[in-house]
Amino acid sequence: MASINDVAKAAGVSKSTVSRIINDSPAISDETRQKVLKVMKELNYVPNSLARGLSNQQAFTVALLINIKDVKSFSNPFFYEVMHGIETVVYSRGLCMITANLENTLKQNEILNWLIYGKRTQGVILPSSIMNNQLVRELKKIRFPFVTIGEPEGIKEPIDWVDINxxxxxxxxxxxxxxxxxxxxxxxxxxxxxxxxxxxxxxxxxxxxxxxxxxxxxxxxxxxxxxxxxxxxxxxxxxxxxxxxxxxxxxxxxxxxxxxxxxxxxxxxxxxxxxxxxxxxxxxxxxxxxxxxxxxDVFEMGVQAANILFKIIDNPEARQQQSMISTCIxxxxxxxxx
Amino acid sequence: MASINDVAKAAGVSKSTVSRIINDSPAISDETRQKVLKVMKELNYVPNSLARGLSNQQAFTVALLINIKDVKSFSNPFFYEVMHGIETVVYSRGLCMITANLENTLKQNEILNWLIYGKRTQGVILPSSIMNNQLVRELKKIRFPFVTIGEPEGIKEPIDWVDINxxxxxxxxxxxxxxxxxxxxxxxxxxxxxxxxxxxxxxxxxxxxxxxxxxxxxxxxxxxxxxxxxxxxxxxxxxxxxxxxxxxxxxxxxxxxxxxxxxxxxxxxxxxxxxxxxxxxxxxxxxxxxxxxxxxDVFEMGVQAANILFKIIDNPEARQQQSMISTCIxxxxxxxxx
DNA sequence: TTATTTTATGCAACCAGTTTCATAAAATTG
DNA sequence: CAATTTTATGAAACTGGTTGCATAAAATAA
CATH class of the missing domain: 3.40.50.2300 (Response regulator)
Incomplete structure (x- = not known):
C-alpha cells in the first residue's frame, strides 16, 4: 500500500508538500495541489493513522470503558443507546472509539495502562462504578481527560460526569x-x-x-x-x-x-x-x-458525555462540568x- | 511521559536493549533485564502503542462494524452479546477493539477506508447486511482479513462467516x-x-x-x-x-x-x-x-467470529470457514x- | 531596475518504537 | 593458551508521517 513517500515520488514533490496537502495547509499552490491529489487518488493513498498519531502526539481515538456487570444488570438496550450517543459525536469529529469491558480477561489496571499510558487514546468515558479517589488522583496527575457515566460516589475532587436526573x-x-x-x-x-x-x-x-x-x-x-x-x-x-x-x-x-x-x-x-x-x-x-x-434519554446522556470529553480534550483548563439529563413521563x- | 529513550538513558543501556526486553527477546542477560525492568517500573513506562504499531506494521486492533438499523430491529440484547463475545477473545489476545456504526455521520466508504487503508486495524468483523460482491473483491484484493456476522446473500466467492443455525x-x-x-x-x-x-x-x-x-x-x-x-x-x-x-x-x-x-x-x-x-x-x-x-447463543457467535478472524490474521492462506451455532429449546x- | 517582501517548496530533524548487522566480551574447544 | 564459537549489546536504518527553518522564485514596492 502506498505511503507518503510513494505519493511524493510519483508526483515529483517532497513528502513535506504531500503532508501539507493532507492537512489542508494554505501554503500550497493550486497547481501542485491538484497534481498531488490526482496521484493520491491513483495510488489509492490513505495516510497511515498510526504514523500520523505518532507525529501528532494524539491517537485520534477515545475509549469507552464498560463494566459488564452494570450492563447486564440493566438487561435493556440502555447500554447500547449510551454507546450509540457517544459514537455519534466521536465519529462526527473524525476520531474513532475503542470499547473495552473492564471485567474482561485483563485486569482493570492493565487496560487503563494500556489505553492511557500507551498513548492509544486521548480521553476516556467510564462508568462511575469503577471510580475511586486513587484513580481520580492518578488521572488528574497526568491530566488525562475523562468523563464518567453516572454520578460517582465518595469522590472528593470535582470531576466531570453525566447522569440521568x-x-x-x-x-x-x-x-x-x-x-x-x-x-x-x-x-x-x-x-x-x-x-x-x-x-x-x-x-x-x-x-x-x-x-x-x-x-x-x-x-x-x-x-x-x-x-x-x-x-x-x-x-x-x-x-x-x-x-x-x-x-x-x-x-x-x-x-x-x-x-x-x-x-x-x-x-x-x-x-x-x-x-x-x-x-x-x-x-x-x-x-x-x-x-x-x-x-x-440515555442516548442524550452519551452525546453529552462525549461533548464534555471533547471540551476537556480541547481545553484541559476547562472547569469541571456535571450534566443531568431530564426525565419525562x-x-x-x-x-x-x- | 517516559519514552524508550528515557528508560534506556536511565538504565545506562541502548534503546535496542530496552526494546528487546519489552518483546521478551531471549538474547538479554538476566542482570540487564532486571536492571531495566526496575527502571521501567520506576518511570512508570508503558510502550507507545502507536510507535509499536508503526514499526510492527500492525495496529494491534480489530474493528467491529455494526449497522444501527440491524441492531434496532432486534431490540434485544442480541447485539451487545455478540460484541461481548468478540471482545472477550480480542482482549485475551492483547489487542483492542474499535467499534463503529456504519450509519453514523460518515459514509460507509469513508469509514472502511479509514480503518482499513489507514492501517488502523488488522481485521474487521462486519454485518452480512452490508456485504456485496464489490466489497468482497476489494477486501480480497488487498488481503484484508474479515468475517461477517450472518451468512451474506448473493456473494459469489467463498468468504468467512458465522451465523446462528x-x-x-x-x-x-x-x-x-x-x-x-x-x-x-x-x-x-x-x-x-x-x-x-x-x-x-x-x-x-x-x-x-x-x-x-x-x-x-x-x-x-x-x-x-x-x-x-x-x-x-x-x-x-x-x-x-x-x-x-x-x-x-x-x-x-x-x-x-x-x-x-x-x-x-x-x-x-x-x-x-x-x-x-x-x-x-x-x-x-x-x-x-x-x-x-x-x-x-449470540455470545458464542461473537467468540467464533473473533476466533476465525484471528485464524485469518495469523494465516492469510487459511481456507475460508463458515460456522453455524446450534440453537436449543x-x-x-x-x-x-x- | 533594484530592493524588499511574499509565496511555495524542500531539507532534515523528530515522534517512539523495531530490527539487521557489526562487534566486543565471554565461553567453549582443540 | 590460541582459535573458534556463542552471547550480549549497540549503532544505525527503518516504519510514515509532521514541522521549523532555509531558500529559490515570484510578486510587489521604491
Missing part, C-alpha cells in the same frame, strides 16, 4: 400519579445500594412533601429487580389495612410482578390501582395494559383513569 | 411441538425478506416432511415484528375451520400479540394452544405463562402440557 424522575412519577387523581401512592423501589435508586426515592419523598402528603413508611418497600420480588411486595401492599391506590415501581421487571399481584387480587389497572415504572424499555408497550413509564394505559 | 432452530421448534403432543402446528414468521426468517421457515417445513406431516399453507403466515401483527395473524388462525393447536412465532414480540389473541378467544395456553417463540429475550420469562423459546410453561 433520577431525583427529578422520582418527583415526576409521584406528581403524575397525583395529577391522575391517585391518593395513596406506594413505592416499590430497586435496591437502595445503588445510587440511582436512592435518588429516585428521594425524589418521590420530596414530591410528597411539596404536595403536602404525609409520608407513610408502610407504603415504601425495596426489592431486587425481579418479577417475583415485585409480585411479593405488591401482595403485601394490597394486604395493608388501607391499601394504596397507586404504585411506582423502580424497574420494568418489578412492575410485571406487581401487575401479576394486582390481577390476582381481581383489581383493575388503572381503575383500582395505577401503576408506573421507571425506565422505558420495549416491554412497557407490550404488556396489558401498557405501562406508563419515566423515560430516561411516557403516559400509557396503566395510569389512565379516564 | 436458524434452519436447525426451525426444525427443533416443530419437533418440540410434536414431542409435546401438538398436532396442528402453525407458524407466524417474521418478514421473509430477511434471510434468517427464511431459514427458520425452511427448517419448519423440512421437519414437517421428516415427520410425515402435511404442509398446510393456511397455517403459515408472515408479519412485521410487532405485537399488533402477532395479534392480528393469530386471530385469523383461530378463525380457521380447523384451527391450529400450536403456533411457532418468529419473534418474542409477535408472540406477545399472539398470546393476547389466544387469551381473548378464551383458549388456554398451553392446554388448547401451545406457543413457542424464536429468540430468548428476557421478556420470555416475564409473561404469563412463560414462553418456551428457541435460544440462540428453552422449555417454559407455554408448551408444557403435563
Amino acid at each position: 433520577n431525583f427529578q424522575g422520582g418527583m415526576q412519577a409521584l406528581e403524575h400519579m397525583i395529577s391522575q387523581g391517585y391518593k395513596r401512592i406506594a413505592y416499590i423501589g430497586g435496591e437502595q445500594v445503588k445510587t440511582f435508586n436512592k435518588k429516585r426515592l428521594s425524589g418521590y419523598k420530596a414530591a410528597l412533601e411539596n404536595n403536602g402528603i404525609e409520608y407513610k413508611p408502610e407504603y415504601v418497600c425495596e426489592g431486587a429487580a425481579t418479577k417475583d420480588e415485585g409480585y411479593k411486595l405488591m401482595k403485601q401492599l394490597i394486604k395493608l389495612p388501607q391499601p394504596p391506590d397507586a404504585v411506582i415501581c423502580g424497574d420494568n421487571v418489578l412492575s410485571i410482578g406487581a401487575m401479576k399481584a394486582i390481577n390476582e387480587a381481581k383489581l383493575n389497572i388503572p381503575k383500582d390501582i395505577g401503576i408506573l415504572s421507571f425506565d422505558n424499555m420495549p416491554i412497557a408497550d407490550l404488556v396489558e395494559p401498557s405501562l406508563t413509564t419515566v423515560d430516561i 411516557k403516559m400509557r394505559e396503566s395510569t389512565c383513569r379516564e | 436458524n434452519f436447525q432452530g426451525g426444525m427443533q421448534a416443530l419437533e418440540h411441538m410434536i414431542s409435546q403432543g401438538y398436532k396442528r402446528i402453525a407458524y407466524i414468521g417474521g418478514e421473509q425478506v430477511k434471510t434468517f426468517n427464511k431459514k427458520r421457515l425452511s427448517g419448519y417445513k423440512a421437519a414437517l416432511e421428516n415427520n410425515g406431516i402435511e404442509y398446510k399453507p393456511e397455517y403459515v403466515c408472515e408479519g412485521a415484528a410487532t405485537k399488533d401483527e402477532g395479534y392480528k395473524l393469530m386471530k385469523q388462525l383461530i378463525k380457521l375451520p380447523q384451527p391450529p393447536d400450536a403456533v411457532i412465532c418468529g419473534d418474542n414480540v409477535l408472540s406477545i400479540g399472539a398470546m393476547k389473541a389466544i387469551n381473548e378467544a378464551k383458549l388456554n395456553i398451553p392446554k388448547d394452544i401451545g406457543i413457542l417463540s424464536f429468540d430468548n429475550m428476557p421478556i420470555a420469562d416475564l409473561v404469563e405463562p412463560s414462553l418456551t423459546t428457541v435460544d440462540i 428453552k422449555m417454559r410453561e407455554s408448551t408444557c402440557r403435563e
